[in-house]
Amino acid sequence: MRNTRQGASAPKEEDNVTMQQLMETIRALLQTVVVSKADQNRILAEVRAEQAASQDRFHVDLDASRTNNEELRRANEELRKDLQHVGERVAGEQTPPIPVRARPMPFSQAIMNVMIPTNFMTLKITFTCTEDPKAHITALHTQMMISGETDAMHCKLFMGMFSGTTLDWFISLPDGHITSFDQFSTLFREQFIVNGAPPPVSFDLFNVKQY
Secondary structure (H helix, E strand, O other): OHHHHHHHHHHHHHHHHHHHHHHHHHHHHHHHHHHHHHHHHHHHHHHHHHHHHHHHHHHHHHHHHHHHHHHHHHHHHHHHHHHHHHHHHHHHOOOOOOOOOOOOOOEOHHHHHOOOOOOOOOOOOOEOOOOOHHHHHHHHHHHHHHHOOOHHHHHHHHHOOEOOHHHHHHHHOOOOOEOOHHHHHHHHHHHOHHHOOOOOOHHHHHHOOOO
């Protein structure tokens, strides 16, 4: 009978130990759950605090932007009014007339007094600002040697060969500036010297052949 009672009491002690371990495990889990909830609450509080701070910064930046925009608007409005006043003042002022050369004539009066004969055949050469100026003057001399005309005739006929940019250059000269054909031809060569043929160089000798 003793053996039977002792054998029956042993499982009860083991059951007590198991229950204790189970209770301790449950307490540990509950404590972990409590800690987890605390951490979640802390993290949530931090997130809410950061959101609130971000909203505050956003409102501060928005107010500053609105203030800057308002200042820029006022500055633009003042600048527009100043420009309007300046335009009205300039429009109200009388602008002095720009002198215009109605009949520009760079030739001297002595050259202008020389008349071209009515039976004189005009030259058929035109300088278009692309030819060699020296070759152009040579062509004029060749034509005038046949006619045997005066220096003043050289000047007038030479001017009649101009067109386009060349004529604009001639008209831009001061009134009465040209007094002789030598002076006229020198000014002409200096103005259009870039159109002249380049001087020969040693490389050109390679194209020379002996016949």
